[in-house]
Structures are given as structure tokens and as C-alpha cells.
Amino acid sequence: MEKSTPSRTERVGRTRRERGAKAVSEVRRGLILEAAREAFAELGLAGASLREIARRAGYTPGALYSYFDSKEAIYGALLGESLERLNRCVAEALTDGTPPLETLRAAATAFYGFYRDQPQELDLGFYLFNGVRPTGLTPAWNDRLNRRLRDALAPIEQALIAAGRSPADATRATTALFAQIVGLLILRHSGRIRMFGQHADALLADHLDSVVAGLPIQR
Amino acid sequence: MEKSTPSRTERVGRTRRERGAKAVSEVRRGLILEAAREAFAELGLAGASLREIARRAGYTPGALYSYFDSKEAIYGALLGESLERLNRCVAEALTDGTPPLETLRAAATAFYGFYRDQPQELDLGFYLFNGVRPTGLTPAWNDRLNRRLRDALAPIEQALIAAGRSPADATRATTALFAQIVGLLILRHSGRIRMFGQHADALLADHLDSVVAGLPIQR
Amino acid sequence: MEKSTPSRTERVGRTRRERGAKAVSEVRRGLILEAAREAFAELGLAGASLREIARRAGYTPGALYSYFDSKEAIYGALLGESLERLNRCVAEALTDGTPPLETLRAAATAFYGFYRDQPQELDLGFYLFNGVRPTGLTPAWNDRLNRRLRDALAPIEQALIAAGRSPADATRATTALFAQIVGLLILRHSGRIRMFGQHADALLADHLDSVVAGLPIQR
Amino acid sequence: MEKSTPSRTERVGRTRRERGAKAVSEVRRGLILEAAREAFAELGLAGASLREIARRAGYTPGALYSYFDSKEAIYGALLGESLERLNRCVAEALTDGTPPLETLRAAATAFYGFYRDQPQELDLGFYLFNGVRPTGLTPAWNDRLNRRLRDALAPIEQALIAAGRSPADATRATTALFAQIVGLLILRHSGRIRMFGQHADALLADHLDSVVAGLPIQR
DNA sequence: AATGAATGAGCCTTCATTCAT
DNA sequence: CATGAATGAAGGCTCATTCAT
Numbered sequence: 001m002e003k004s005t006p007s008r009t010e011r012v013g014r015t016r017r018e019r020g021a022k023a024v025s026e027v028r029r030g031l032i033l034e035a036a037r038e039a040f041a042e043l044g045l046a047g048a049s050l051r052e053i054a055r056r057a058g059y060t061p062g063a064l065y066s067y068f069d070s071k072e073a074i075y076g077a078l079l080g081e082s083l084e085r086l087n088r089c090v091a092e093a094l095t096d097g098t099p100p101l102e103t104l105r106a107a108a109t110a111f112y113g114f115y116r117d118q119p120q121e122l123d124l125g126f127y128l129f130n131g132v133r134p135t136g137l138t139p140a141w142n143d144r145l146n147r148r149l150r151d152a153l154a155p156i157e158q159a160l161i162a163a164g165r166s167p168a169d170a171t172r173a174t175t176a177l178f179a180q181i182v183g184l185l186i187l188r189h190s191g192r193i194r195m196f197g198q199h200a201d202a203l204l205a206d207h208l209d210s211v212v213a214g215l216p217i218q219r
Numbered sequence: 220m221e222k223s224t225p226s227r228t229e230r231v232g233r234t235r236r237e238r239g240a241k242a243v244s245e246v247r248r249g250l251i252l253e254a255a256r257e258a259f260a261e262l263g264l265a266g267a268s269l270r271e272i273a274r275r276a277g278y279t280p281g282a283l284y285s286y287f288d289s290k291e292a293i294y295g296a297l298l299g300e301s302l303e304r305l306n307r308c309v310a311e312a313l314t315d316g317t318p319p320l321e322t323l324r325a326a327a328t329a330f331y332g333f334y335r336d337q338p339q340e341l342d343l344g345f346y347l348f349n350g351v352r353p354t355g356l357t358p359a360w361n362d363r364l365n366r367r368l369r370d371a372l373a374p375i376e377q378a379l380i381a382a383g384r385s386p387a388d389a390t391r392a393t394t395a396l397f398a399q400i401v402g403l404l405i406l407r408h409s410g411r412i413r414m415f416g417q418h419a420d421a422l423l424a425d426h427l428d429s430v431v432a433g434l435p436i437q438r
Numbered sequence: 439m440e441k442s443t444p445s446r447t448e449r450v451g452r453t454r455r456e457r458g459a460k461a462v463s464e465v466r467r468g469l470i471l472e473a474a475r476e477a478f479a480e481l482g483l484a485g486a487s488l489r490e491i492a493r494r495a496g497y498t499p500g501a502l503y504s505y506f507d508s509k510e511a512i513y514g515a516l517l518g519e520s521l522e523r524l525n526r527c528v529a530e531a532l533t534d535g536t537p538p539l540e541t542l543r544a545a546a547t548a549f550y551g552f553y554r555d556q557p558q559e560l561d562l563g564f565y566l567f568n569g570v571r572p573t574g575l576t577p578a579w580n581d582r583l584n585r586r587l588r589d590a591l592a593p594i595e596q597a598l599i600a601a602g603r604s605p606a607d608a609t610r611a612t613t614a615l616f617a618q619i620v621g622l623l624i625l626r627h628s629g630r631i632r633m634f635g636q637h638a639d640a641l642l643a644d645h646l647d648s649v650v651a652g653l654p655i656q657r
Numbered sequence: 658m659e660k661s662t663p664s665r666t667e668r669v670g671r672t673r674r675e676r677g678a679k680a681v682s683e684v685r686r687g688l689i690l691e692a693a694r695e696a697f698a699e700l701g702l703a704g705a706s707l708r709e710i711a712r713r714a715g716y717t718p719g720a721l722y723s724y725f726d727s728k729e730a731i732y733g734a735l736l737g738e739s740l741e742r743l744n745r746c747v748a749e750a751l752t753d754g755t756p757p758l759e760t761l762r763a764a765a766t767a768f769y770g771f772y773r774d775q776p777q778e779l780d781l782g783f784y785l786f787n788g789v790r791p792t793g794l795t796p797a798w799n800d801r802l803n804r805r806l807r808d809a810l811a812p813i814e815q816a817l818i819a820a821g822r823s824p825a826d827a828t829r830a831t832t833a834l835f836a837q838i839v840g841l842l843i844l845r846h847s848g849r850i851r852m853f854g855q856h857a858d859a860l861l862a863d864h865l866d867s868v869v870a871g872l873p874i875q876r
Numbered sequence: 877a878a879t880g881a882a883t884g885a886g887c888c889t890t891c892a893t894t895c896a897t
Numbered sequence: 898c899a900t901g902a903a904t905g906a907a908g909g910c911t912c913a914t915t916c917a918t
Contacts, residue, residue, distance in 0.1 A: 183398030196394040621840030
């Protein structure tokens with residue numbers, strides 16, 4: 001997915017200039033992704049054309065192909081980055097030494113909060129559902145994305161196990177919680193939740209309470 | 220949203236021919252929607268062009284504009300129809316005289332099953348959600364669609380009340396259940412649920428069990 | 439290859455208006471082909487873009503797709519027309535009642551003259567050789583074109599038979615003559631023949647003499 | 658056409674290092690041409706982009722401009738090389754002391770065989786012929802190429818003279834033979850000859866027979 | 877001599893929509 | 898009501914070429 005730009009010299013070591021160029025290139029790649037994220041957020045995934053992304057990044061359309069193989073590759077990179085940030089966000093919410101139940105709450109809330117506060121990231125992920133078929137993303141890349149998604153949920157699953165649940169039960173409860181979070185985010189983001197006069201945050205808290213209630217008493 | 224087709228006579232009453240023409244027109248409108256549904260199901264929302272819909276309906280593209288103001292209007296009409304079918308589907312699952320708990324299960328399962336078995340309808344619904352903005356749907360039409368969505372969930376809410384919950388609790392639980400269903404459908408439809416080795420059906424049953432468990436014992 | 443524009447009514451008969459529209463459409467199709475021929479002649483087959491053809495025809499690029507399925511289809515239609523004209527040209531050179539030897543000369547000269555006097559037609563035919571692979575032309579269409587090419591050479595073959603040659607010999611001699619004509623046209627068109635200080639016309643006459651010389655004496 | 662690479666010293670003499678650099682440069686130039694030939698053979702003239710050629714040569718696109726002024730210049734150099742090989746091929750087919758008639762056959766067959774067995778070279782030659790205008794080839798370079806083409810045919814012409822033909826007749830017959838070869842190659846390469854059920858090799862032999870037949874008896 | 881980035885023009889094609897007939 | 902033609906904008910992408918480094 002990522003553009004390979006192998007230097008003609010096969011040496012492992014790099015000159016300072018090469019390292020500098022590489023860094024500059026990385027930065028520019030980042031700027032393009034920034035522009036793409038912005039465009040996707042404003043115009044939707046279908047509305048954000050390569051031309052538009054290039055325009056926002058201050059490039060001509062063709063220039064993007066120095067950094068990405070295709071429009072889909074940009075999307076893939078963006079989604080990858082998004083998942084990295086999600087993982088980082090969840091990881092930051094964890095503290096060593098806290099009891100599993102608190103860890104569970106913290107991880108789930110961080111996961112949910114990540115998307116609640118940055119709905120563009122949600123849109124990004126939803127591209128996969130748009131045309132039924134997640135066209136363009138290679139299976140390998142798709143697997144990698146899936147793995148990072150699971151990674152972000154792993155702390156929840158582990159907390160459940162640490163709290164005494166069987167692995168099977170932990171996976172089951174984690175999946176249900178994931179579904180609940182996804183549903184709430186969508187209902188919130190689409191304004192549908194307003195039609196019930198409910199608040200997604202409160203409903204998440206309810207769900208977490210019931211998950212915790214199902215656990216053997218701790219400490 | 221709907222095309223106004225004012226008759227030449229301004230009188231309220233209609234001649235027989237006018238009534239006949241109206242009926243014929245309605246039928247043809249239906250045929251177009253049929254073709255559109257088919258096209259969306261086969262090609263996805265993005266892949267189904269107006270040309271393609273027209274082709275399947277046996278028309279030229281321009282002809283569709285006699286029945287709909289725009290492609291988006293077709294989406295809207297289709298979504299409207301979809302929600303009608305959803306309501307009918309849920310209604311058919313209800314039987315007079317059954318205890319609330321069973322009604323609850325039946326209604327929720329019917330709702331979930333409708334989308335599980337016809338994922339295109341899910342895509343259709345999510346079009347609104349495309350790119351943050353529900354583009355192209357007038358607020359009035361959007362309200363009507365929202366109302367029909369609530370209607371489909373009403374039996375669940377009423378069953379909860381009938382089972383003894385307070386109206387506020389019932390709404391709260393219904394919304395949570397709705398979110399769970401939406402989340403499960405998406406996880407299922409996108410194949411993400413496979414990565415947890417779980418089955419959406421079973422997880423829905425779990426959720427329903429926990430809802431029921433929260434209710435006062437019946438009979 | 440040709441755009442099918444079936445009317446929705448399946449009746450065989452056509453109204454006057456339909457017939458008129460059909461005729462107008464045919465004319466416009468012809469104007470596009472005219473423009474394409476011109477563009478190909480001036481800019482070469484690679485240089486003549488769809489945009490350019492459209493511009494010359496007074497259309498926007500998209501409009502051409504009402505008449506042709508693709509750029510290749512335009513080329514195909516053009517080549518088809520060219521071969522029709524070639525056939526007509528050869529046919530016109532034939533006169534009933536002339537002895538086979540004269541017929542042979544007349545047909546060969548007409549064939550040669552057609553391309554000598556209209557080198558664009560030669561370029562058209564040569565598109566097939568450009569990229570080694572005659573991409574885009576469907577095999578069926580290619581067969582049709584081949585058949586029309588053979589048709590144009592048929593009078594030569596038949597004259598040889600009429601003059602007493604065996605069918606096998608006639609085919610052999612016709613093929614050799616065809617090769618000679620092709621070679622002379624190319625040498626002439628590319629200016630290479632000048633480098634030998636020769637004239638293609640004279641060399642063709644030589645070849646025809648030798649073909650005739652190989653025949654049993656007539657009358 | 659060839660890139661002028663003026664040395665920094667304006668003296669006619671060159672330092673050893675300069676001479677070495679020149680040689681290295683020549684070698685690399687050759688490697689690029691090698692890559693280009695390969696790309697043309699595999700992808701056709703149209704399909705072989707400068708990028709592709711550079712890739713195969715192990716360079717970035719820009720680097721080629723150190724060796725050639727343009728893509729066309731690569732074509733030109735390649736064609737030049739091709740004609741050199743053609744001349745070598747014809748020369749190798751000649752043996753001292755063989756009678757003119759055999760020399761004639763050997764030279765013509767070698768010429769024909771060169772292109773029959775390496776049709777890419779034919780394509781290359783025809784590029785000049787693309788779209789009427791031999792774009793991008795300077796007249797001087799074109800002359801040089803023409804001269805080398807004549808050179809390749811010279812043994813045929815001389816054999817005819819050696820066999821007793823007048824110079825004028827020899828040129829005439831050589832040109833006709835050249836045309837025949839060109840025509841046969843094209844008919845063969847394009848598959849058109851199959852439609853007559855003939856074989857180019859046999860038809861060439863026929864033609865050579867008739868050329869020989871027109872000569873005074875030898876030995 | 878070579879790179880990597882960038883340009884700018886261009887490619888063919890598709891689309892929703894309009895409109896005279 | 899329906900057609901067939903046409904529009905105009907846009908789509909993603911490729912290309913030969915240039916140029917600072």
C-alpha cells in the first residue's frame with residue numbers, strides 16, 4: 001500500500017542528506033494525509049476527490065502519486081493512522097495498578113470518547129460499509145486494520161478476564177460492548193438518538209454497569 | 220419531495236380519465252422504485268447510476284424525471300418504502316394476547332431480522348448518514364422517516380410499559396436495544412463480527428435476556 | 439460495436455417522426471466520423487484524442503458516447519467505412535465484358551490508387567500494426583473488416599481464374615500482388631521510395647506485367 | 658539528436674579520467690537502450706513509457722535525460738542500432754566467392770528474416786511512419802537512417818549488377834524486392850496473410866525466383 | 877550523474893440533469 | 898409522458914519533462 005521508493009544504492013546506511021530527504025518526505029506525506037482527512041470530513045468520502053485533496057494540500061493531482069499509489073491508498077493510510085490514534089487514546093486511559101473494573105470502564109469510555117469527539121474518524125471507518133463491498137482495500141491491508149481494531153479492544157477483554165470471566169465470556173461481552181458503542185455512536189452522530197430524548201453517554205454508562213454487574217464481586 | 224402533477228382541471232373532483240391516469244402513474248412510479256431497489260441491491264448505492272435504474276425500469280434516464288425530482292428523491296422514496304415494509308414486518312410479528320415479554324422478543328427479533336436478511340435496506344438507511352450531512356433530504360421528509368422509524372420500535376417500548384416499566388425506563392431501554400441492534404447489524408454486515416468469532420443472533424438474544432431480566436416477574 | 443438505441447416500442451413500423459429522427463441521427467453520426475477522419479489524418483491515430491474529435495465535430499466529449507461506445511468504436515466504424523469505400527472504388531473500376539487481363543489491371547490499379555490518393559486511409563489501416571497487438575477491436579469486428587478487405591481483392595483473384603489459373607495459383611498470385619501493393623504504398627507514403635529514385639506507379643505496372651506474363655495467352 | 662556532453666576542458670585532448678568517464682557513459686547509454694528495446698518488445702511502442710524504460714534500466718525517469726534529449730531520441734537511437742544490426746545480419750549472410758544469384762537470395766532472405774524473427778524492430782521502423790509525419794526525427798538523423806537502410810539493401814543491388822543487369826535495372830528490381838519484403842512482413846505480422854492461407858516465406862521465394870528468372874543465365 | 881518531487885496537460889469515460897421534440 | 902441528444906463538470910490516473918538538490 002505504501003509507495004516504495006527504493007534508493008538505487010542498496011547500502012543500509014544513509015547519508016545525512018538522504019535521511020533529511022526521507023524526513024522531509026515523511027512530513028509532506030503527513031501534510032497530504034492532513035488535507036485528505038480534512039476533505040473527507042467536510043465533503044464526505046465520496047465527495048472528496050483526489051483533485052480536491054491535492055488542492056487543499058497545495059499540490060497538483062499528479063503529485064500525490066509520488067506519495068500514494070491510488071486514492072484508495074490514501075484512504076487506507078488515513079484509516080491506519082486513525083486506528084493508531086485510537087489505540088494510543090485507549091492506551092493512555094489505562095493506569096497500572098487499577099482494579100480490572102475501573103480499567104474496563106476507562107478503556108471503553110476512551111474508545112467511545114475517541115469517536116464521539118472526533119466524528120470524522122467515524123466517517124472514515126464507515127467508508128467500509130458504504131458500497132457494501134469494501135472495494136479497493138487489499139485483504140492484507142484489511143487484515144492489518146482489523147487487527148489494530150481488535151488491539152484497541154483488547155484491554156477491555158483482558159480486564160474482563162482479570163476480573164474472573166472465562167475467555168469465551170470475555171470475548172462475548174467485549175463484542176456486545178463493541179456493538180453497543182458502535183450503535184450509540186451512530187445514533188448520536190446521525191441525530192437519531194435525539195428523537196428518543198436520550199444521551200449516548202448515559203446509555204453507555206448503563207451498559208457498562210450491567211457488564212460490571214454480571215461480574216463476580218471484586219476486592 | 221414528491222413530484223406534483225397538477226391536473227389540467229383545477230376542480231377538486233377528478234374525471235374518470237384523470238383518476239385512471241393517476242393510478243397508472245402510481246404504478247409506473249412503483250416499477251421505477253422496484254428497478255431502483257434491484258439496482259441498489261446488485262450494484263450498491265454508489266454503483267447504481269440513474270441510467271442503470273432507468274435501464275432496468277425500461278425507461279430512458281430523462282423519463283424518470285417525470286416521476287422524481289432527482290436521484291436523491293428516489294433514494295428518499297425508497298427509504299420511505301423500506302420503512303413501511305419494516306413496520307409491516309414488525310407488525311406481523313405481533314400477536315394479540317401474547318405476554319409482553321414475548322412481544323418484546325418478537326418485535327425486536329423482527330426488526331433485527333428485517334435488516335439482517337436484507338442488508339441493502341441497511342445501506343439505504345445509511346446513505347443519510349453519508350459524509351455527516353444527510354444531503355438532499357428535506358427536513359420535513361426526514362421527520363417523516365424518523366417518525367416511521369420510531370413507529371417500528373414502538374411495540375418494543377409499549378411491551379416494556381405493559382410489563383411494568385416506567386415510560387422513561389421503557390424509552391431508555393428501547394433506545395439501548397435499538398443501539399445494540401444497529402451495532403450488531405453493522406458488525407455483521409461488515410464482517411467485523413467474524414473477527415471475534417461471535418454471532419450477531421446470539422448476542423441479540425443475550426441482550427434481550429438481560430432486558431427481560433431487568434423486568435418484574437410476570438405470570 | 440454500433441450503439442444500439444432500441445425504441446421502447448417494439449413495433450416494426452416507424453412513425454414518420456421516428457424515421458426522421460433516425461435519419462438525422464445517422465447524419466450526425468456521419469459528421470462525427472468525418473471529424474474523426476480529419477483528426478486522425480492531421481494528428482495521427484495516437485494524437486487524435488476523443489476531445490479533439492469532439493471539438494472538431496462541434497460537440498462536448500460526452501456527447502460522442504450517444505453515437506459510439508468508445509474511442510475504439512469510432513476507429514472501428516471509420517475503418518469499416520474506409521473499406522466500404524475501397525470496395526466501391528474497386529467495383530467501379532470493373533466493366534462487364536472486358537477480358538480478364540484488363541480486369542486484373544483495372545482492379546489492382548484501383549485498389550492501389552485508392553490508397554495512393556488518400557493516404558489517410560492508409561494510416562487508418564495501419565493503426566492495427568502500431569502496438570503490435572490490435573487492441574480493442576473485437577475479434578468479430580476484426581473478422582468483418584478482414585472479410586471486406588478480401589472482398590476488395592476478390593475481383594483480382596477471379597480475373598486470374600477466368601484467365602485460366604488454378605484457384606490455388608490465383609490466391610497465391612493475389613496475395614503476392616497485395617503484398618507488393620502494400621509495400622509500394624508504404625515506401626511511397628514514407629518517402630522511402632524517393633531514396634531509390636523510383637516511382638511506385640511504375641513498379642506496380644512492372645509487377646502487373648509479370649503477373650500477366652505468367653498467364654496463358656488470351657484472345 | 659545525441660546529447661552533447663562537452664568536457665570541462667576545451668582542449669581536443671582528453672585526460673585519462675575523461676576518457677574513462679566517456680566510456681562508462683557509453684556503456685550506461687547502451688544499458689538504457691537495452692532496457693528500452695526490452696520494454697518496446699514486451700509492451701509495444703505505445704505501452705512503453707519513459708518511466709517503464711527507466712525502471713527496467715534501474716534509473717529514475719529524470720536520469721535518462723542525462724543520456725537522451727527526449728523519448729523520441731531514444732526511439733531514434735534504438736532505430737539506429739536496429740539498422741546496424743540489420744546491416745550486420747545481412748553482411749553475415751554473404752560469403753566471398755559465391756555466385757551473384759546465390760548472394761542475391763542470401764541477402765534478401767537475411768533482410769527478410771531479420772524482421773520476421775524480430776517483429777519489434779519492424780514496429781520501431783514504423784514509428785517513423787506514424788501519423789504521416791516522422792515526428793521528432795531531425796532531417797539529418799533521418800538521412801543517416803535512410804542511408805543505413807540502403808546500405809542493407811546494397812548487396813542485393815550489387816549482386817544484380819554482378820549478374821549482368823544494368824545499374825538502372827538493378828535499382829528498379831531491388832526497390833521492387835524491397836517493397837515485396839515490406840509488404841510480406843506486414844501481412845505476416847498483422848496476421849492478414851493467414852486470411853489467404855499463404856506463407857510469407859514461400860511468397861518471398863516465389864518473388865526471388867521470378868527475379869532470378871529475369872536474369873541472364875549464369876554459369 | 878542521479879534523485880525524487882513536482883508540473884501541467886492530457887487521457888477516456890461517466891454522471892445527473894436538461895430540454896426540444 | 899417519453900425520447901434521444903446534449904451538456905458541463907468531474908472522475909481517477911498517466912505521462913514526458915523539468916529542476917533543485
